[in-house]
């Protein structure tokens with residue numbers, strides 16, 4: 001199963017429309033891949049809070065339309081990163097969209113952990129409630145998470161319990177915390193014995209330099225490929241059997257001790 005991560009640059013001197021066209025054309029160039037991944041909020045920029053309302057899209061808006069067409073033109077599974085979704089009741093969500101090779105919406109995921117503490121996404125957006133997995137026929141079962149979610153291991157364990165074999169994480173991670181990014185991506189791969197495909201953005205928007213350094217890690221924690229800081233497409237071959245082999249040879253997931261009493265529940 002071949003995967004390509006498109007680490008697109010998000011810079012304020014390019015319009016959202018132009019970036020959307022460019023992203024679609026980059027997706028079309030990956031027709032040799034089975035799965036293509038774009039980063040978090042690449043149309044507007046993950047830190048461009050002031051533009052969230054203006055660039056918010058209904059579930060079947062312009063990014064959805066452009067990405068559905070790009071997926072079917074290329075004949076690939078497309079994790080199209082995330083958009084600012086405006087739901088019917090007016091709530092904004094950071095919503096990831098995944099398209100099948102015929103351009104149908106196969107899954108969507110509303111980011112569960114909102115970033116910003118008392119500002120930005122944390123106050124402007126609603127929180128997702130649902131864990132999402134998606135089996136890709138003939139390939140791996142994907143588990144979906146977005147950016148700041150990476151800091152919450154219990155989410156990933158939930159995805160693994162639901163069958164995930166490859167954790168796909170679009171992000172808009174800042175350069176100043178790049179060490180956390182690479183450390184946490186590898187940790188999620190090792191502890192869950194799963195592939196991790198983590199796709200960030202390049203460039204600088206809203207004054208926040210992006211880390212880039214998209215990275216693909218195998219179920220043993222080995223880095224298969226890592227991008228630099230600039231716009232780049234990272235292509236790797238994944239072996240679905242490697243997840244089963246790793247879990248069979250080193251069955252740590254079977255040694256979990258669930259339901260132990262805590263000091264509060266101990267009689």
Ligand SMILES: O=C(O)CCC(=O)C(=O)O
Pocket residue numbers: 046114115146147148149151172173174177180
């Ligand atoms: O957790 C971090 O350091 C970055 C998170 C982030 O930038 C985001 O979720 O948009």
